[in-house]
Amino acid sequence: KQEVTQIPAALSVPEGENLVLNCSFTDSAIYNLQWFRQDPGKGLTSLLLIQSSQREQTSGRLNASLDKSSGRSTLYIAASQPGDSATYLCAVRSYGGSQGNLIFGKGTKLSVKP
Amino acid sequence: GAGVSQTPSNKVTEKGKYVELRCDPISGHTALYWYRQSLGQGPEFLIYFQGTGAADDSGLPNDRFFAVRPEGSVSTLKIQRTERGDSAVYLCASSSDRPPDTQYFGPGTRLTVL
Numbered sequence: 001k002q003e004v005t006q007i008p009a010a011l012s013v014p015e016g017e018n019l020v021l022n023c024s025f026t027d028s029a030i031y032n033l034q035w036f037r038q039d040p041g042k043g044l045t046s047l048l049l050i051q052s053s054q055r056e057q058t059s060g061r062l063n064a065s066l067d068k069s070s071g072r073s074t075l076y077i078a079a080s081q082p083g084d085s086a087t088y089l090c091a092v093r094s095y096g097g098s099q100g101n102l103i104f105g106k107g108t109k110l111s112v113k114p
Numbered sequence: 115g116a117g118v119s120q121t122p123s124n125k126v127t128e129k130g131k132y133v134e135l136r137c138d139p140i141s142g143h144t145a146l147y148w149y150r151q152s153l154g155q156g157p158e159f160l161i162y163f164q165g166t167g168a169a170d171d172s173g174l175p176n177d178r179f180f181a182v183r184p185e186g187s188v189s190t191l192k193i194q195r196t197e198r199g200d201s202a203v204y205l206c207a208s209s210s211d212r213p214p215d216t217q218y219f220g221p222g223t224r225l226t227v228l
Contacts, residue, residue: 043205044219089156101170102217104156
């Protein structure tokens with residue numbers, strides 16, 4: 001059974017710092033991995049999707065990497081801003097079954113202090 | 115609208131009552147997913163539709179939960195004889211069936227069972 005773990009559960013940094021959020025998964029037979037942002041009381045906003053054949057994806061100040069063999073992904077945020085404060089969720093889509101559903105970690109709650 | 119919409123945004127009901135939650139996916143998206151998110155947790159998969167049919171309903175917790183998508187667009191999640199443990203945010207997502215099959219989420223319906 002696929003399990004997704006995110007470390008740390010919470011992170012507080014001063015504005016301007018570069019930071020890394022970690023995600024690990026137990027079964028490397030994944031179709032893709034997706035990073036989301038969730039603001040309090042809101043739905044999920046997709047940030048980056050990495051297909052299993054890819055090693056990384058970049059969007060603006062965000063860079064996500066994938067090491068499928070070791071079951072790890074990292075989300076790198078450069079020059080953090082107070083507006084980056086949110087919960088960041090990692091989710092994998094596994095082979096087997098309907099391949100439809102995402103399996104999520106519990107998230108990392110990020111606070112960027114001005 | 116361009117995104118996934120869900121109605122109502124909030125629903126308060128009494129234990130034992132029946133509720134319906136509605137999801138309008140992005141136009142043209144053939145895949146539709148329902149997830150449930152409890153406080154402090156990542157979303158948990160409930161059911162996945164490909165067109166009108168349920169491709170995977172393995173996440174439905176019991177037979178009080180049922181979902182339909184009769185015309186391959188709008189979907190309704192139905193919960194009978196609600197229990198206090200059903201209180202959560204119910205999220206809907208949709209995606210195309212071609213890569214990158216990013217799942218786009220709606221804002222969710224917050225269900226409170228008193």
